[in-house]
Amino acid sequence: MSDQNVLNDNQYLTFTLERELFALNIVSVREVLELTNITKVPRTPKFIRGVINLRGRAVPVVDLRMKFGMGKTERTVNTCIIIVEVELDGEAAVLGALADSVQEVYEMEASQIEPAPRMGARIKAEFIRGMGKSGEQFIIILDINKVFSAEELAAAFDPQPAGESREA
Amino acid sequence: MAGDDIHRQAFREEADELLMELEASLLELEAQPGNAELINKVFRAMHTLKGSGAMFGFDDIAVFTHDVESVFDRVRNGEITITKRLLDLTLGSCDHIKWLLETPDAANEAENKGPELLAGFRSFLPGQEPQGAPGGTDDAAAPQQELEKVESIYRIRFRPDPMIFSSGSNPALFIEDLGEIGACKAFLYMDKVPPLDEIDPFLCYVWWDVLLRSSERVEEIQDIFAFVEDQCELVIEPIAREDEACESLISKKLGEILVERGDIDPEILNSALSSQKRLGDILTSAGIVSEHQVESALAEQQAAKEFKDRRAPQTPAAASSSIRISAEKLDLLVDLVGELVIVQAQIKQAVAKSGDVFLNSLSEQLERLSDDLRDSTLGIRMLPIGATFNKFRRLVRDLSAELGKEIELVTSGEETELDKTVIERLGDPLVHLLRNSIDHGIESPDERQAKGKPRAGVVSLSAEHSGGEVIIRIADDGAGMDPGRIRAKAVERGLIAPDAELSDKDVYSLIFLPGFSTAEKVTSVSGRGVGMDVVKRAIDQLRGGVEIDSQRDKGSVISIRLPLTLVIINGLQIRIGEEHYVIPLSIVEECVGLSRHGGPADQSQIINLRGESVPFIRLREWFEIEGTPPSIEQIVITSVDGMRVGLVVDNVIGEHQTVIKSLGRIYRDVEGLSGATIKGDGSMALILDVPGLLRAINEQPATYREN
Numbered sequence: 035m036s037d038q039n040v041l042n043d044n045q046y047l048t049f050t051l052e053r054e055l056f057a058l059n060i061v062s063v064r065e066v067l068e069l070t071n072i073t074k075v076p077r078t079p080k081f082i083r084g085v086i087n088l089r090g091r092a093v094p095v096v097d098l099r100m101k102f103g104m105g106k107t108e109r110t111v112n113t114c115i116i117i118v119e120v121e122l123d124g125e126a127a128v129l130g131a132l133a134d135s136v137q138e139v140y141e142m143e144a145s146q147i148e149p150a151p152r153m154g155a156r157i158k159a160e161f162i163r164g165m166g167k168s169g170e171q172f173i174i175i176l177d178i179n180k181v182f183s184a185e186e187l188a189a190a191f192d193p194q195p196a197g198e199s200r201e202a
Numbered sequence: 203m204a205g206d207d208i209h210r211q212a213f214r215e216e217a218d219e220l221l222m223e224l225e226a227s228l229l230e231l232e233a234q235p236g237n238a239e240l241i242n243k244v245f246r247a248m249h250t251l252k253g254s255g256a257m258f259g260f261d262d263i264a265v266f267t268h269d270v271e272s273v274f275d276r277v278r279n280g281e282i283t284i285t286k287r288l289l290d291l292t293l294g295s296c297d298h299i300k301w302l303l304e305t306p307d308a309a310n311e312a313e314n315k316g317p318e319l320l321a322g323f324r325s326f327l328p329g330q331e332p333q334g335a336p337g338g339t340d341d342a343a344a345p346q347q348e349l350e351k352v353e354s355i356y357r358i359r360f361r362p363d364p365m366i367f368s369s370g371s372n373p374a375l376f377i378e379d380l381g382e383i384g385a386c387k388a389f390l391y392m393d394k395v396p397p398l399d400e401i402d403p404f405l406c407y408v409w410w411d412v413l414l415r416s417s418e419r420v421e422e423i424q425d426i427f428a429f430v431e432d433q434c435e436l437v438i439e440p441i442a443r444e445d446e447a448c449e450s451l452i453s454k455k456l457g458e459i460l461v462e463r464g465d466i467d468p469e470i471l472n473s474a475l476s477s478q479k480r481l482g483d484i485l486t487s488a489g490i491v492s493e494h495q496v497e498s499a500l501a502e503q504q505a506a507k508e509f510k511d512r513r514a515p516q517t518p519a520a521a522s523s524s525i526r527i528s529a530e531k532l533d534l535l536v537d538l539v540g541e542l543v544i545v546q547a548q549i550k551q552a553v554a555k556s557g558d559v560f561l562n563s564l565s566e567q568l569e570r571l572s573d574d575l576r577d578s579t580l581g582i583r584m585l586p587i588g589a590t591f592n593k594f595r596r597l598v599r600d601l602s603a604e605l606g607k608e609i610e611l612v613t614s615g616e617e618t619e620l621d622k623t624v625i626e627r628l629g630d631p632l633v634h635l636l637r638n639s640i641d642h643g644i645e646s647p648d649e650r651q652a653k654g655k656p657r658a659g660v661v662s663l664s665a666e667h668s669g670g671e672v673i674i675r676i677a678d679d680g681a682g683m684d685p686g687r688i689r690a691k692a693v694e695r696g697l698i699a700p701d702a703e704l705s706d707k708d709v710y711s712l713i714f715l716p717g718f719s720t721a722e723k724v725t726s727v728s729g730r731g732v733g734m735d736v737v738k739r740a741i742d743q744l745r746g747g748v749e750i751d752s753q754r755d756k757g758s759v760i761s762i763r764l765p766l767t768l769v770i771i772n773g774l775q776i777r778i779g780e781e782h783y784v785i786p787l788s789i790v791e792e793c794v795g796l797s798r799h800g801g802p803a804d805q806s807q808i809i810n811l812r813g814e815s816v817p818f819i820r821l822r823e824w825f826e827i828e829g830t831p832p833s834i835e836q837i838v839i840t841s842v843d844g845m846r847v848g849l850v851v852d853n854v855i856g857e858h859q860t861v862i863k864s865l866g867r868i869y870r871d872v873e874g875l876s877g878a879t880i881k882g883d884g885s886m887a888l889i890l891d892v893p894g895l896l897r898a899i900n901e902q903p904a905t906y907r908e909n
Contacts, residue, residue, distance in 0.1 A: 071885040073878070074781060075869055076825035085865065085878055087886050090541045092878040094868045127867050187868055 046166070048140050048173060049116065049133035051099050051107075056133075057140065057166060057175045062118050064128065066136050069113040082187075086130060088117065095130035096182065102157050107132045120182045129182055140173070142166045147175065213258040214303055215526070220247045221296050226592040228292055229599060233610075235284035238422065244292070245274040251299065263302050266316050270295050273326045282326055291322045293596070353384070353417045354440045357463070360427070361409040361435040368404065371430050377410060379426045384416025393492045411463075459499045529622070532583060536769055539572075539579045540861040543770070544880045546572045547859065551882040580769060585625055587665045587674070588616030593629070594636055598661065601640050608647050608658035609640055615665035620672055623768050624744055628674075631737040635676045635760055636661065638734070643680030643758055653755060655679065671746075671788065672766060677759040683752040685709040691718065707844070710750035714738040742893045744768065745786060745876065749844065773860035773879070773889065776838065776851040779827045782887040783851075784860050784879055789892055791839045791846065793854050809837060809848055818848030819899060842893050849892070862889060873898035 046057035047066075072084040072095050081100035085092040095115055099107045107113065112135035120127055150162035157174065161181045166173040180186075224247040231240045248271040256264035270292060276282045298315050358380070362373040380386045388410050395407040414423070420438050427436050441462075460466050546568055553565040591613040602609035620628075644650075644659035651657055661678045685706045692698045692712045704712075712718060716735040741748050745765050752758035765771065765788065773784035796809065796818075808815045818837055821827075837848040860879040863886075869875065874895030878886045 073886040073888065075865070075872060075875065075888060076781075076827070077874075078869065078872055082868065085869075085886050087880050087884055090537075090544065090863070090880065092863045092865050092886055094866060122867050125867060129868070 044142055044144065046140050046142060046173070046175060047116070048137040048168070049114070050135045050137065051102065051133060052104050055137070055168065055171050055173045056098075057142075057173045058116065058118065058178055059163075059175070060139060062120065062178050064117040064119055067115040067117060067130070069109055069115060069132070083132065086115065088128070088130075091128070093117065093128050093130050095132060097132045098181075099132070099134070101181065102161075104156075107134065110134065112136075118178055118182075120179050122182070122187070123184050127182075131178075140166075140168060142173075210258050210260075212526075213254055213260065216254060217251060217263075217299070217303055220251055221300060222589065222592060223247055225293065225296050225596055228289055228296070229595040231284055232286070232289055232599075238278075238425070241274065241278050241284070245271065245278055248274060260302070262316070263299055266295070266302065266320065267299065269320055269323045269327070273323050276326065287322075288326065291319060295319050295323075353415055356412075356414045356416065356420070356423060357437075357439050357441050358412040358414055358423065359410070359435070359437040359463075360412060362406050362430065363433040363435075364405040364407065366406045366430060366433050369430070369433060371433070373406060373408075373410075373430070373434075376426055376430070377412060380412055380414055380423070383418045383422070383426075384414050386412055386414045386416075388412045389497075391492075391495075459503070460495070463499070465495055465499075532622075536579055536583060539576050540769060542572050543576055543859060543861055547882050548884060576770065580621070583622045583769075584619035584766075585622050586617050586619050587625060587628075587672075588613075590625055590629060590632070591616055591663055591665075594632070594663065597633065597636065598640065601637065605641065606646065607640065607644055609644055610658050610660050612660055612662040613664065614662070618665035618667060618672055619766075620665075620764065621766060621768055624764055624766075627740065627744055628762075628764070631740045631762075632663075632674070632676070634734070634737045635762075636663070639676055639678040639680065639758070639760075643678035643682075645681050668763075672764045674762040674764065675759055676762075677757060679757040682754045682756055682758055683710055683713075683750070684754065688712055707749070707751070710752055713750070714748070742891070743876075745771070745788075745891070747842070747893070769862060771860050771862060771889075773858050774838065775855040775858040775881075775887065776836075776849075777853040777855055778822050778825065778851050779829045781825070781827055782855070782881060782885075783821070784858060784887050784889045785838055785840065785849065785892065786889070787857060789840045789842060791841050794837050794839065794848075796835045796837045796848075796850060797833070811839065811846075811848075814846070816846045816848050818850055819895070820850045822850065822852070824895075824899065840892050842896060847892070847896060849890075860889065 043059070043061065045060040047060055047063050048055055048057045050056070067086075067088075070086055072086055074084040075082070075094075081097050083095045083097050085094055087093075097107050099105060114133050114136045115130040116133055116136065117128060117130050120129055147164040147166050149164055150159050151165065152159060161176055163175045163177040166175055224244060227240050227243040227247070231237060231244065234240070248267050252264050252267040252271055255261070255267060273282065273288070274292075277284060277288075282288070294315065298319055301315075360373070360376065362371075366373055377386075377388050380388075389412070391409045391411070392407070394409070395401070401407075416423070420440065423438050424431075424436070427434065461468050546565075550565050550569060553561045594613075595611055598609055598611040639661050644661065645653070645655075647657040650659065659678060659680055661676070664675045664677075666673055688709050689698070689704070689712075692709075692715070693700045695718065697712060697715050697718065698704070713734050714737070718734065738748055741762055741764070745768070747763045749761045749763075750758060751761070765786075772787040774787050774790050776783050776785060794809070794811065807819070808817050810816075816839060822831055831850075832852055835850050835852060836854045837850050838854065839846055839848050841847075858879075858881075862877045863879060865872070865875065865878055865888075874891055875888050876891035876894070877889045879889055881887050
C-alpha cells in the first residue's frame with residue numbers, strides 16, 4: 035500500500051446524485067458542509083444556485099444535478115455542500131457543489147480505474163476522469179477542473195443570461 | 203540573504219518615494235527657479251539616494267547620483283543657475299534611477315542612458331574631465347557636505363517697527379517661520395507695552411530675542427525677514443557652532459551674555475559685580491536692565507543646555523513618529539475588522555432577542571468599540587491624494603511639450619484623504635481625463651491668443667470632501683465642448699434618435715458612451731473613442747459618479763464623486779419575496795408607497811412624485827423572483843448621475859452597516875450587483891449596483907419593456 039505520510043492521490047470522496055455514485059479526488063475537496071441558506075443571485079444561470087457565507091466569504095454553489103441534466107437538487111437531511119478548490123484561469127477559486135448525500139472516502143489504485151466510456155453516460159465524457167468500482171456499483175470519477183472550467187461557466191453566462199424563461 | 207532582500211526591497215520603496223518627491227520638487231523648481239528651499243530638497247533627495255543606494259549595494263545608483271548631487275550642490279551655492287536644460291537632465295536622471303532600480307543586475311547597454319546623462323551633468327562641473335571616472339570626486343565632496351550639515355546657534359534680535367501692522371505683516375509669523383528651519387526658543391519682550399487704556403491696537407509694542415539652532419546660514423535666516431527688512435531692527439549673530447556651542451554657552455556667565463548682547467557695558471558689569479548681591483537683582487534694581495531682559499538671558503543659558511540635552515535623542519524620536527507597514531498586513535487587518543463587525547451585528551441581534559438586560563449593555567459596549575475600531579482601522583488606509591496629483595505634473599509637462607501647448611497644472615486639496623484602493627484605482631481614469639483636457643480642451647497657444655486668452659492654458663485638479671463623499675474636479679480653461687457637435691456625432695453613430703430632446707448636460711454625458719469620439723484628428727494621446735466609457739465604467743466600479751459641465755470657449759469641468767471607502771458602506775436593506783438586497787444609502791433619496799393597482803401609472807412604469815415624473819423598475823420582475831408582490835409595495839427613490847429612478851421592492855427593512863464582500867470570479871460579469879454582505883443571521887444579502895443595473899436594463903430595453 036501507499037505511504038501514509040503522503041497526502042494520497044488515490045483517495046476519493048464518493049457522493050450520490052440521484053442514484054448514481056460519483057467521486058472527487060480528495061486533493062481538491064476542502065470540506066463538506068450541511069446545506070445552509072443559499073442566496074440566489076438573480077439573472078445568472080440556474081445551475082449556479084447562488085452564494086453561501088463560508089466564514090465571511092461569498093462562495094458560489096453549483097447544483098451538480100442541474101449541471102448534469104438530472105433536475106434540481108431537493109433539500110433533504112442528507113443534502114450536503116462539498117467545498118472544492120478549482121483552478122479558474124490560473125487562479126484558485128473556491129466553489130460549493132451540491133450533492134444528494136456524501137458517502138465515504140474510498141481508496142482506488144490507478145490500476146483499478148478504467149478510462150471513461152466514449153458514450154453511454156449521461157454526462158459529457160470530458161467531465162469524467164475515469165470509472166471506478168465499489169463492489170458491483172460503478173463510480174464516476176469527475177474531473178472537477180473540467181466541470182468548473184472557465185469556458186463551462188462562461189458558456190452558461192453568455193447566451194442571454196436567464197433570458198429564456200422570460201420569453202416563455 | 204533573505205534579510206538582505208528585505209532591506210533592498212525597503213530601499214526600493216524608499217527610493218520610489220524619494221523619486222516621486224524629487225520629481226515634484228523639480229517641476230516646482232521649473233516654476234520658481236530661485237527657490238532655495240526646493241533646491242535644497244532636490245539636493246537632499248539626491249544625497250539620500252546616494253547614501254542609501256551605496257549602503258544597500260545599489261552601487262550604480264550611488265555612482266550615478268553622485269554627479270547629479272554635485273551639480274545641485276553648486277546650484278545650492280549659487281554657482282550654477284537652474285536652466286531648463288538642467289531640469290530636463292535631472293528629470294531624465296530620475297527616469298534613469300528608476301530604470302536602475304528595476305534592472306539592477308542586467309545593465310542593458312542599449313537602454314542605459316546613464317553615460318549620456320552624466321556627460322550632460324559634467325558639463326556643469328568645471329574642472330572635471332567630461333569622461334572622468336565616475337565617483338572620482340567622492341572624497342573631495344564628502345568633507346564639504348559635512349561642513350554644510352553643522353548646526354549653529356544664532357541669537358536673533360527682532361524689533362519690529364511699531365508701524366509694522368500697517369504693512370500687513372504679522373511679526374509673530376516670522377518667529378513661526380524660524381521654528382521651521384530649526385529648533386528655536388523665542389523670548390517676548392513686553393516692557394514697551396503701555397497700560398491698557400493707552401494701547402493703540404494698530405501699533406506693535408513688543409519685540410523678540412530668539413535663540414535658534416539651525417543648519418541654515420545667516421543669509422537664509424535673513425531671507426525670512428526679507429519683506430520687513432526696512433521695518434524692523436534685525437540682528438542675527440551666530441553665537442556658537444554646534445560642537446563648541448553648548449559647552450561655552452552653558453559655562454558663560456550671565457553678565458558676559460548681557461554684555462555681549464549689548465544690554466550693558468562691561469564697566470557697569472564690573473561695578474555691579476563688585477557688590478555681593480546676585481547679579482540679576484543688582485542689575486534690575488539699578489534699572490539698567492529690565493527684569494525681563496535678565497530672565498531672557500537666563501533662559502538663553504537654559505536653552506543652550508536644553509539644546510545640548512536634546513541633541514542626542516532627537517533623531518530617533520523623529521523616526522518613530524511614523525512606521526511603514528506592508529499593504530497586505532493592512533488589508534488583513536481590515537478584513538478581520540470586517541468580520542468582527544459582522545459577528546458583532548449577529549451578537550446584537552441574538553442579544554436583542556434574548557431580552558437580557560446585562561447582555562444588552564455588554565453588547566452595546568461591544569458595538570461602540572467595534573465601531574471605533576472600524577473607523578480607526580479604515581482611517582489607517584486613508585491616504586492623501588496629493589501623491590497621485592503630483593504624479594500628474596510630469597505627465598502634464600511631457601504632454602504639453604509633445605503637443606506644443608503651454609499648460610500649467612494647478613492642484614488643490616492635496617490633503618484630501620481617500621481609501622488606498624480608491625486612490626490606486628483612480629489613477630488611470632484621471633490620466634484619461636487629464637489627457638482629454640490637455641488634448642481636446644486646451645487650444646494651441648496661437649489659437650488662445652487669437653481668442654484673447656493667455657497663451658498658457660490652465661488645467662486644475664482639485665479634491666474636496668463633501669458629505670460622505672470626495673469630489674475630484676478636473677477643470678480646464680480651454681475651448682469647452684460643443685453640444686451641437688456632440689449631438690450630431692451621437693446621431694451619426696446611432697447612439698441617440700435625431701429628435702431626442704436632451705439638455706446640454708445630457709448631451710455632454712453622451713461622450714461616456716462606448717465608441718464615442720469627436721476629435722477629428724486622432725492623436726497619440728486621445729481620440730480613439732476608447733477611454734471615456736472606460737473612465738465612466740472605472741468610476742462606476744468605485745461606486746462613484748461623473749458629471750460634465752462646459753461652456754463654449756470658457757472651458758470644461760469634469761466632477762467625479764467618490765465614496766470614501768470601498769470596504770464598508772451604509773446600506774438600506776430591502777426585501778423582495780424571500781430575498782434580501784442592500785441599496786447603498788448614499789444614492790437613496792426617499793421611500794414612497796406604491797399601490798399595486800394604481801391605474802395608468804402602473805402600466806407606464808412612471809410615478810408622479812410631487813409633480814415630477816420618476817421612472818421606476820420592478821426589481822421583482824427584473825430579478826425574476828417568484829411569488830406575488832404584496833398589495834402595497836415600496837418604491838425606493840434613488841438618484842443616479844443626477845437622474846431619479848425608483849426601485850420597486852416588497853418591503854424596506856432598514857439601514858444596515860454593510861461590509862462589502864466580493865462575489866468572486868464567477869459572478870464578476872453580473873451587471874447590477876457590486877457584491878454581497880452578511881446579514882445578522884449569517885446568510886448573505888446582495889448589494890445592488892444601481893448605475894450598473896440601469897445600464898443593464900437599458901441595454902435590453904425591448905425585452906424588458908414588453909413585460
